[in-house]
Amino acid sequence: MADMIIEQTKNKMEKVITALENELVKIRTGRANPNMLSHIVVDYYGTMTPITQMANIIVPEARQLVIKPYDRSIIAAIVGAINKSDLGISPMAEGDLIRLNIPALTEERRKILVKEMWKEVEGFKVAVRNERRDANDTIKKDGTGTEDDKKYYEGEIQKLTDKYIKLIDEKAIAKEKELMEV
Structure with a gap:
């Protein structure tokens, strides 16, 4: 049961990453896309x-x-x-x-776009953390495993969360670099 919960959580986190990628593409960088x-x-x-x-x-x-x-x-x-x-x-x-x-972006506009992008990115990090919380709640409510099993699966879910938060940061940093490029 817990393996299935972890797999579902992983799929949900993948969807968050896909949504992030779709949002980042919409941010104008001064180049045609x-x-x-x-x-x-x-x-x-x-x-x-x-x-x-x-x-x-x-x-x-x-x-x-x-x-x-x-x-x-x-x-x-x-x-x-x-x-x-x-x-x-x-x-x-x-x-x-x-x-x-597509007009060239001014330095000031680039900084504003980066600031707005990081606000958006934070929302996606929250979404990943919400998936972690939901998965942990489901594991806690599951009466089939021992306490050690529950701790193990919570650790696995935390590893997934850390992985996807890091991926979100990497994508945001790459977009920031792209935005600040003249």
Whole structure:
């Protein structure tokens, strides 16, 4: 039973890491990345649809994205969704495509982004710790093992927690380095 709890906890912590990676990709670094648009949705005939599902997104230059919608009639809606988003980039509609020029980040803006990123990262660390707490509670409530077994499994869960907290820190440090790079 306890092995199953540890495996479930590991899977949940993996999901936290995946969610962290998805959040870190959204943080703008001054370089073009199609994943910057992954969280933007457009009202497409009454259905909120991610831009990534309705257009080809290419990176022709290091600081430029080109969005080529599969349906030309949706260009205005995509431009509107990008303008409403938190990207802070003004799209330019050019015929059947949309061009996004990503401005260089100032030193001050980079520091603000790093500070905001670390706040986000702390939330993911809390999520990992919550998984540890839930697993430990489940093991304590499980009446089948001895006290020594429970202590052993709590130690294993702590090792998992330490591993995933370290992984979160490594990913955040790499993103910080990427953000501060000029």
